[in-house]
Amino acid sequence: MSIETPALHPDANWWRQAAVYQIYPRSFADANRDGLGDLPGVTSRMGYLSELGIDAIWLSPFYPSALADGGYDVDDHRNVDPRLGSLADFDAMVASAHAADIRIIVDIVPNHSSNRHVWFQEALASAPGSAARARYHFLDGLGDDGARPPSDWPSHFGGGAWTRVVEQAGPNAGKPGQWYLHLFAPEQPDFNWDHPEVRADFHTTLRFWADRGVDGFRVDVAHALVKDMSLPLRSKPALAVLVDDGTDPLFDRDAVHEVFAGWRAVLNEYNPPRTAVAEAWVPFTDRRLKYAQPTGLGQAFNFDLLQAPFVAAEFRAIVQKCLAEAAGSGASSTWVFSNHDVIRHPSRYALPDGSTEDDLEAWLLADGEAPAADLARGLRRARAATLFMLGLPGSAYLYQGEELGLFEVADLPQASLQDPTWFRTKHKVKGRDGCRVPLPWDATAENFGFGGTPWLPQPAWFADNAVTVQDGVAGSTLELYRVALRWRRKLQCDESLAWLSAPRDTLTHYRRPNGWEVLTNFGDAPTPLPAGVDSATVVLSSGAPWAAGACIPAETTLWLAP
Ligand code: BGC
Numbered sequence: 001m002s003i004e005t006p007a008l009h010p011d012a013n014w015w016r017q018a019a020v021y022q023i024y025p026r027s028f029a030d031a032n033r034d035g036l037g038d039l040p041g042v043t044s045r046m047g048y049l050s051e052l053g054i055d056a057i058w059l060s061p062f063y064p065s066a067l068a069d070g071g072y073d074v075d076d077h078r079n080v081d082p083r084l085g086s087l088a089d090f091d092a093m094v095a096s097a098h099a100a101d102i103r104i105i106v107d108i109v110p111n112h113s114s115n116r117h118v119w120f121q122e123a124l125a126s127a128p129g130s131a132a133r134a135r136y137h138f139l140d141g142l143g144d145d146g147a148r149p150p151s152d153w154p155s156h157f158g159g160g161a162w163t164r165v166v167e168q169a170g171p172n173a174g175k176p177g178q179w180y181l182h183l184f185a186p187e188q189p190d191f192n193w194d195h196p197e198v199r200a201d202f203h204t205t206l207r208f209w210a211d212r213g214v215d216g217f218r219v220d221v222a223h224a225l226v227k228d229m230s231l232p233l234r235s236k237p238a239l240a241v242l243v244d245d246g247t248d249p250l251f252d253r254d255a256v257h258e259v260f261a262g263w264r265a266v267l268n269e270y271n272p273p274r275t276a277v278a279e280a281w282v283p284f285t286d287r288r289l290k291y292a293q294p295t296g297l298g299q300a301f302n303f304d305l306l307q308a309p310f311v312a313a314e315f316r317a318i319v320q321k322c323l324a325e326a327a328g329s330g331a332s333s334t335w336v337f338s339n340h341d342v343i344r345h346p347s348r349y350a351l352p353d354g355s356t357e358d359d360l361e362a363w364l365l366a367d368g369e370a371p372a373a374d375l376a377r378g379l380r381r382a383r384a385a386t387l388f389m390l391g392l393p394g395s396a397y398l399y400q401g402e403e404l405g406l407f408e409v410a411d412l413p414q415a416s417l418q419d420p421t422w423f424r425t426k427h428k429v430k431g432r433d434g435c436r437v438p439l440p441w442d443a444t445a446e447n448f449g450f451g452g453t454p455w456l457p458q459p460a461w462f463a464d465n466a467v468t469v470q471d472g473v474a475g476s477t478l479e480l481y482r483v484a485l486r487w488r489r490k491l492q493c494d495e496s497l498a499w500l501s502a503p504r505d506t507l508t509h510y511r512r513p514n515g516w517e518v519l520t521n522f523g524d525a526p527t528p529l530p531a532g533v534d535s536a537t538v539v540l541s542s543g544a545p546w547a548a549g550a551c552i553p554a555e556t557t558l559w560l561a562p
Pocket of ligand 1: 184
């Protein structure tokens with residue numbers, strides 16, 4: 001029997017072509033003016049979100065946390081950080097979102113807890129070999145005195161993936177003892193997903209939020225849960241090198257899909273079934289689509305467009321590949337250019353063509369001063385890329401602030417940086433704070449209307465991007481998003497498209513089954529409309545207002561109504 005809950009009306013397919021807006025709660029809006037964004041802040045901006053035209057909000061973690069990793073170090077998966085509000089505030093936020101016809105997706109962080117989680121505290125206080133330790137990965141070290149970590153595995157934020165504890169119980173109390181595994185910061189111990197209590201506890205967590213009316217879940221590092229911990233541990237000196245055939249000791253192991261089949265059964269207890277989208281950074285192979293199949297989580301992120309240069313042939317190839325992948329899994333495709341983990345896309349596109357990930361990191365480390373970024377070009381391309389993407393079949397994932405055309409804040413004062421990457425790499429990699437700076441709502445208000453003194457300082461140029469400056473101004477990035485999201489509802493139909501012929505090196509041109517067309521000029525020179533395209537049908541341009549009979553400006557997308 002399915003459970004009727006206060007979720008939005010029972011359209012089981014609402015997610016397939018939804019526009020989902022990611023809120024990083026600590027940086028969105030600060031109702032109690034303590035400098036950290038909060039849930040009442042989200043509720044207070046529901047009118048803004050509704051006017052923007054989104055279908056759902058994805059909330060990054062809002063759980064109790066010491067913020068060692070911006071909230072992805074969760075103390076209690078079934079509560080609200082008191083600095084961000086209460087469960088009652090959460091319920092009020094869900095009710096207000098649903099009243100505005102907006103669904104709520106919450107972030108679930110199953111790979112690890114925080115080191116303050118009651119289970120981890122219990123594990124630390126218990127002796128090696130105890131039941132409490134078995135919920136995590138505790139092992140003896142190597143060498144006669146156990147002083148070497150159990151394996152050479154690095155952690156994602158720099159440094160090793162093992163931390164040694166001082167025993168609190170047993171014959172070695174007071175002495176250095178076992179090591180525990182953390183693929184991320186030491187404050188994020190990895191759960192042992194072979195343990196039945198861990199599996200059962202996450203079913204409880206899913207039901208806890210689904211019962212409160214949550215419509216879906218974003219699943220953090222979904223590909224990492226199940227690990228091969230058989231001894232001796234295998235060597236893996238670089239995390240990024242993923243042997244993607246199921247044999248990697250840490251990632252994308254076949255058994256992870258048993259976990260998600262169990263989750264799917266829980267999610268399907270509800271009417272409509274709760275959705276889930278996997279964050280699984282695995283390469284494009286048939287393996288990736290398993291996360292998205294209906295017997296699993298149901299949808300998976302692909303980060304291909306996010307990682308691609310602004311090049312027609314690349315965008316087109318990615319779309320073809322991802323639509324085929326989606327068709328193969330039964331899910332709809334996902335599209336994303338920005339999120340809380342990456343440099344905002346107008347800045348990425350502003351850097352010299354051919355810049356690599358290492359170049360981007362070096363640019364951040366140089367406070368965004370070298371190489372010189374062409375910001376006007378970056379924003380022009382970002383707007384074109386967004387319109388290209390919003391016309392596609394599938395779910396569009398947007399990150400707060402991109403509708404304001406925000407750039408990365410590359411020159412945050414070093415003393416303000418909080419990302420564990422900055423500390424764990426001994427200041428060699430700056431990390432992700434630059435895309436997490438609290439939003440500018442009002443150009444002239446204190447702290448740009450965010451609330452109290454923001455936990456990351458806002459640069460003076462945020463005034464130019466504030467909501468008050470763009471609201472109602474035709475052609476502003478905010479109005480472009482609003483108009484596009486409104487049109488998008490008309491444009492969505494069957495999840496397919498047809499490519500129309502276009503010079504492959506500069507232009508893409510596709511048509512949706514209901515006749516809408518999307519034309520993008522990726523080149524840096526204007527180009528004529530393709531033969532047979534009626535200039536009078538252009539209803540939206542990512543660049544200057546469309547003038548009938550004109551060429552498509554450089555780095556611009558047009559939407560053509562049937
Ligand atoms: C999240 C990150 C987080 C990491 C560890 C991710 O992939 O998106 O922000 O640091 O998981 O939880």
